[in-house]
Amino acid sequence: MRRADRLFEIIETMRSTTKAVTAAELSHELGVSERTIYRDISGLQGQGVPIEGEAGIGYVLRPGFHMPPLMFTIEELEAIVLGARLAGQRADKDLQKAADRVLSKVKSVIPDQMQSRMDRIPLYAPPTYWPSHNAGEMALIRECIRKEIKISIDYSDLKENVTTRIIWPVAVAFFAESTLLAAWCELRNDFRHFRIDRMQQVRTLEERFNGGGGRLLQSWERQVTGKNR
């Protein structure tokens, strides 16, 4: 049995029982070694499948693997659709695809009668004709924020001076005119904001930084709201 098929099989097996399933059972059932099962499960978890393993117990598929039916009002659907369209226009290709998937997932969990209305929601986000450059890098940047990976950028400021900086990316702000990356700048030893379209080059580094479980983000938020007030 090929790996690709096996992954589907594992999900189905776990879905069909409420008890915990051990790696040994799965390995016997599917005719592969335990080591392979551990690798498969790790792969599934990496794809977001909520399998939880506990030593001494086994694996359980957390409820929350499938989306339960959801009820939205027509106005809430308008908000979702408009939001997905706006986000799709402003952000990168990957996020745009994610927004599309959100719409299709939402559509498939709401009652039938709502589904047809969802296609006809008359709120549009037309393409912006001043596409921010480096939108392609934004997917990478988002990933680095999530994984807390340092990046190095060549940044050209207002006077066209180019500096190379190592920064710790923490947040992205979608202003109407431009898109800004907020980051801790090792050069300035403080938070700085960088326009995505002024980044000449974006390189991910091996090194990671410690965001303190959101504390870095919080201290940035404090600094920004403090200044703006």
Next chain:
Amino acid sequence: MRRADRLFEIIETMRSTTKAVTAAELSHELGVSERTIYRDISGLQGQGVPIEGEAGIGYVLRPGFHMPPLMFTIEELEAIVLGARLAGQRADKDLQKAADRVLSKVKSVIPDQMQSRMDRIPLYAPPTYWPSHNAGEMALIRECIRKEIKISIDYSDLKENVTTRIIWPVAVAFFAESTLLAAWCELRNDFRHFRIDRMQQVRTLEERFNGGGGRLLQSWERQVTGKNR
């Protein structure tokens, strides 16, 4: 990207669109050759996934494939949160509240560990400092679109000439610089676009119009996309 991941990707891609998807598109999107796509799809079909292919057309996922969708991924949550924030900034108070309710509903169905991550999604839509006037009327306008109620507006054009028109509102377009209402104009007997912030007054009428179950919207879409080409 590994084959096992790709198969899930293909399903999600096909689920997220109603149009047919060609092997060439998939191959480009996933970074593999067309030959591999054909092999992947053949594999999925072998596992019972109802993908249908037609020469000259592409692939479609047969409706009735009603596997409940998988839970949102982190990236999809990012799209939802950013979308809600953008929509909340651009639209009216009511829609903003609806967007908030969407977030809390979504939050209530996702696994615990995801909930805390959702609060810390670092994508922001800062307030626009050129608030479109009459945003307050937008909730009313959206309602009239839904219920197909005629409205009367006093509209001031580029030269400050004010005209009073009876219009049939069909759609709202959120451009970067302004927000436009698309409507059938009884005065001009054609579709016209009105900037929300140029409307002096908005009055709902008793009379309703017949949108033909989306046909009016469609004919507007045709006209707009035709002109843009």
Next chain:
DNA sequence: ATCACTACTGACATATCCTGTCAGTAGCAT
């Protein structure tokens, strides 16, 4: 009828990555 586009199949050499084996660490329940 022709053309452009597309799904689909087969063959084959190559390189990828999947797999089992072995070894070891650590958490949970009894």
Next chain:
DNA sequence: ATGCTACTGACAGGATATGTCAGTAGTGAT
């Protein structure tokens, strides 16, 4: 303390996934 289990790392060999090339056939538009 013991047994069960999840989990990780290293490594070598082999299964298999992949790209390339070539070709057939169906669909829709002109």
